[in-house]
Structures are given as C-alpha cells and as structure tokens.
Amino acid sequence: MATSSGVGSGGALDQERVQAFLERVITDSGAAVAGLCTSLGDRLGLYTAMAGAGPLTSAQLAARTGLVERYVREWLAAQVAGEYVSYAPDTDTYLLPAEHAAVLADPELPTYAAGFFTAMQALYATEDALMEAFRTGEGVGWEEHSTALFAGTAKFFRPGYAAALVPEWLAALEGVREKLERGARVADVGCGYGYSTTLMARAFPRSQFHGFDFHRPSIEAARGIADEEGLADRVSFEVATAQDYPGEDFDLITFFDCLHDTGDPGGALHHAEEALADGGTCMVVEPNASANAQENAHPVGRALTAASVAVCLPSALAQHGPRALGNHAGEETMREIADEAGLHHWRLAAESPLNRVYAVGR
Known part of the structure; x- marks a missing residue:
C-alpha cells in the first residue's frame, strides 16, 4: 500500500481517493489500448460480419471475413473483456448484440461511431x-x-x-x-x-x-x-x-x-x-x-x-x-x-x- 507522503497536497493523502483515481486511470488505459482493437474490428469488417449473424465460433467468423482464425480468436477475447461481444462457453460462440451492431457495424446508421x-x-x-x-x-x-x-x-x-x-x-x-x-x-x-x-x-x-x-x-x-x-x-x-x-x-x-x-x-x-x-x-x-x-x-x-x-x-x-x-x-x-x-x-x-x-x- 502507498504511504501517506502528502506529495503535492501539503498533507496526508486520502488513500481511498488515490485508489479510486488509480482505478479510473487504469480503466482509461485499458480503453486506450482497446481502441486499437475497435479500429481493427471496424476496418477488417469483423463487426459487420457479426452483425445479424447470430452466435459464431471464432473459426466461423474467420471464414466469413477471410482472416486468420488465431488472430480472430484473440480479437474476440478482447471484445468479450470489453463487453462489446458476449460469449457462450457451452457452445464456444460469440455474439454481437444488435444494439452494439447499431454503433459498430453499420455506417448508414446515425448511431455509428467506429470511425x-x-x-x-x-x-x-x-x-x-x-x-x-x-x-x-x-x-x-x-x-x-x-x-x-x-x-x-x-x-x-x-x-x-x-x-x-x-x-x-x-x-x-x-x-x-x-x-x-x-x-x-x-x-x-x-x-x-x-x-x-x-x-x-x-x-x-x-x-x-x-x-x-x-x-x-x-x-x-x-x-x-x-x-x-x-x-x-x-x-x-x-x-x-x-x-x-x-x-x-x-x-x-x-x-x-x-x-x-x-x-x-x-x-x-x-x-x-x-x-x-x-x-x-x-x-x-x-x-x-x-x-x-x-x-x-x-x-x-x-x-x-x-x-x-x-x-x-x-x-x-x-x-x-x-x-x-x-x-x-x-x-x-x-x-x-x-x-x-x-x-x-x-x-x-x-x-x-x-x-x-x-x-x-x-
């Protein structure tokens, strides 16, 4: 645990506030890295291929996009971690919810933001x-x-x-x-x-x-x-x-x-x-x-x-x-x-x- 150094504050630090802000910065850093994955999903057509397709395995998504399955599987893991895509372990399948597809998969919709x-x-x-x-x-x-x-x-x-x-x-x-x-x-x-x-x-x-x-x-x-x-x-x-x-x-x-x-x-x-x-x-x-x-x-x-x-x-x-x-x-x-x-x-x-x-x- 960090010590109460009082750095920059002229007194003891509130460690709960320090921890809360640290968690926010870590969250932001995760979002910054995940943004690359979002761009890749947009530019490679992964979101478009998942939109309306129902549950897909990583191999099925790779086949639909012409991409290498091992990379697609790694990308899907990041999407699940970010809660952009849902995962069903019993069938080993991934699903892009329709509400998420409206933001990530269709440039003709006003809600599209992947650009x-x-x-x-x-x-x-x-x-x-x-x-x-x-x-x-x-x-x-x-x-x-x-x-x-x-x-x-x-x-x-x-x-x-x-x-x-x-x-x-x-x-x-x-x-x-x-x-x-x-x-x-x-x-x-x-x-x-x-x-x-x-x-x-x-x-x-x-x-x-x-x-x-x-x-x-x-x-x-x-x-x-x-x-x-x-x-x-x-x-x-x-x-x-x-x-x-x-x-x-x-x-x-x-x-x-x-x-x-x-x-x-x-x-x-x-x-x-x-x-x-x-x-x-x-x-x-x-x-x-x-x-x-x-x-x-x-x-x-x-x-x-x-x-x-x-x-x-x-x-x-x-x-x-x-x-x-x-x-x-x-x-x-x-x-x-x-x-x-x-x-x-x-x-x-x-x-x-x-x-x-x-x-x-x-």
Missing part, C-alpha cells in the same frame, strides 16, 4: 510533434497527419450529418430549404471528404454546391465520392482556404466543424460576409463544448476537449493566423467574431449532444 477509432491511429502517431509544439508554440498542420485522420474524421461525422443535416439543421434555417428546393448557390467551406456537400446535393438537385478545402488529398477524395454518387452535374470541389475561395452571391455558406480549426476565423467569416448573396445565410456548425472547462466534465466534453489538444488547436496554430480558438471557445466568442466580420445576426438554430448549429447573417 472515431480510425482517426485515433493518426493522433498517437503525432505525439512527438505535439510535444515539440508544446515547447515552441508552433503548430502541427492538418496535412502532417496520416490519411487515417482525414478518412476517420469524415467517417465519424458522416452518420450524424446524414441523420440531421437535411431534416433538422437546414429546416431550422429560415427560408433556406425553400431556396434550395427552387435552386440556390451553396459554398461548403472546409468540406473535407465532401460528405456534407453531397448529402445536400442529393436532397436538392436544383441547387449548385461548391466544396472548398485547403487540403488537396481531401478534395481529391471528395471528387471521387461525388463521381461515384453521380453528382458531378451539381457538385464541384476546389482547393482553397476559408479566406480566399472563389465565387460570390452564395445563398448559403456552410462551415461544418471546421471554423475553429482555421488560423483566422474572423477572416473566414469576413470572406463569407462578402461572398453572401443578399438575404443569404451562413450555417456554422461547431462542437457542443463550453468555454467553461468545468461544464465539459462529461464523456462528450472530454472527447471534444482532448481532440482540441491533439488536432484543433495545433492545426489552427500551424496556419500562423491572428487567432487560434480550439474547439471550445464558446458561443459568446464565436458570436463576437461574427459580429466583427459584419455578420450581426446570430441565432442558435439546432443542437445535438455533439454539435451546436448557428444561423448567421448580415
């Missing part, structure tokens, strides 16, 4: 670069990460966008759906792989959609996705920053979980103000996190603020702009930046556990 673990591969790989950034104040650019971050981020956000973007978020913007149905011009700034762009384009075939992102590999991926979906007649993608993308008279300009990643969010909103058509609207989608650190002490807040340390703040600092926000600057700060950019009308239009959606205009 997060793909992105995590990239974050651990840049730890040394982050350490240096902490010492120098420099950034770690988005482009310095591996493809796993770009693909994983798109994969993680897509189900939520698919569930809410058209039926809820756009519907909450006054007059916007009507414009899109008639035919409107839309700029999707920081579009990444373009899932947000193509979701809107499928729903509103009379409108024209232009996706912009400074990251060329993401734009190339977006073009491929749009071509596969047969949307090239009304969707285009171009490499450009949030401060210099071309075009004007846009009826709608969107920022999906990206404004806080720019080194100059004020410049981005000022450019949007100049590019808006009369009566046009900006839709700013930001993480649902508070500027008050104590209010983020819950699972979503913890994930968001940790992502800000690993990706959002370093990406913004790498652009050497005037202001690096992080992903929890809060509504008041964002509203002030918009107002300074000439966008004086600001309204919370919709909200989910992960996002807050703002309607912004002149």
Whole structure:
C-alpha cells in the first residue's frame, strides 16, 4: 500500500481517493489500448460480419471475413473483456448484440461511431510533434497527419450529418430549404471528404454546391465520392482556404466543424460576409463544448476537449493566423467574431449532444 507522503497536497493523502483515481486511470488505459482493437474490428469488417449473424465460433467468423482464425480468436477475447461481444462457453460462440451492431457495424446508421477509432491511429502517431509544439508554440498542420485522420474524421461525422443535416439543421434555417428546393448557390467551406456537400446535393438537385478545402488529398477524395454518387452535374470541389475561395452571391455558406480549426476565423467569416448573396445565410456548425472547462466534465466534453489538444488547436496554430480558438471557445466568442466580420445576426438554430448549429447573417 502507498504511504501517506502528502506529495503535492501539503498533507496526508486520502488513500481511498488515490485508489479510486488509480482505478479510473487504469480503466482509461485499458480503453486506450482497446481502441486499437475497435479500429481493427471496424476496418477488417469483423463487426459487420457479426452483425445479424447470430452466435459464431471464432473459426466461423474467420471464414466469413477471410482472416486468420488465431488472430480472430484473440480479437474476440478482447471484445468479450470489453463487453462489446458476449460469449457462450457451452457452445464456444460469440455474439454481437444488435444494439452494439447499431454503433459498430453499420455506417448508414446515425448511431455509428467506429470511425472515431480510425482517426485515433493518426493522433498517437503525432505525439512527438505535439510535444515539440508544446515547447515552441508552433503548430502541427492538418496535412502532417496520416490519411487515417482525414478518412476517420469524415467517417465519424458522416452518420450524424446524414441523420440531421437535411431534416433538422437546414429546416431550422429560415427560408433556406425553400431556396434550395427552387435552386440556390451553396459554398461548403472546409468540406473535407465532401460528405456534407453531397448529402445536400442529393436532397436538392436544383441547387449548385461548391466544396472548398485547403487540403488537396481531401478534395481529391471528395471528387471521387461525388463521381461515384453521380453528382458531378451539381457538385464541384476546389482547393482553397476559408479566406480566399472563389465565387460570390452564395445563398448559403456552410462551415461544418471546421471554423475553429482555421488560423483566422474572423477572416473566414469576413470572406463569407462578402461572398453572401443578399438575404443569404451562413450555417456554422461547431462542437457542443463550453468555454467553461468545468461544464465539459462529461464523456462528450472530454472527447471534444482532448481532440482540441491533439488536432484543433495545433492545426489552427500551424496556419500562423491572428487567432487560434480550439474547439471550445464558446458561443459568446464565436458570436463576437461574427459580429466583427459584419455578420450581426446570430441565432442558435439546432443542437445535438455533439454539435451546436448557428444561423448567421448580415
């Protein structure tokens, strides 16, 4: 048992509290390692193969996926330990409950969350670069990460966008759906792989959609996705920053979980103000996190603020702009930046556990 050294506290330690916190850290360390297994299960199609299949032996799952049984059996043991998969010792079979499959196996469901673990591969790989950034104040650019971050981020956000973007978020913007149905011009700034762009384009075939992102590999991926979906007649993608993308008279300009990643969010909103058509609207989608650190002490807040340390703040600092926000600057700060950019009308239009959606205009 640890001694009551009083380290860091100026007095005797409460050993029960020490033990409780130690157990929490051990739990977190287990989750961190298990995340690799979750990513493997997603990328190798193991969860998909188990979904709806009923009880399977490790050999049956290996046969369904074309993988080596010994590795599959080891992976299943980790899944049982994490209570992602159940095990029946009498038949030596494993079962992925339907409720778990809804989170791990079907990218078309709004509850799908396995994409997060793909992105995590990239974050651990840049730890040394982050350490240096902490010492120098420099950034770690988005482009310095591996493809796993770009693909994983798109994969993680897509189900939520698919569930809410058209039926809820756009519907909450006054007059916007009507414009899109008639035919409107839309700029999707920081579009990444373009899932947000193509979701809107499928729903509103009379409108024209232009996706912009400074990251060329993401734009190339977006073009491929749009071509596969047969949307090239009304969707285009171009490499450009949030401060210099071309075009004007846009009826709608969107920022999906990206404004806080720019080194100059004020410049981005000022450019949007100049590019808006009369009566046009900006839709700013930001993480649902508070500027008050104590209010983020819950699972979503913890994930968001940790992502800000690993990706959002370093990406913004790498652009050497005037202001690096992080992903929890809060509504008041964002509203002030918009107002300074000439966008004086600001309204919370919709909200989910992960996002807050703002309607912004002149």
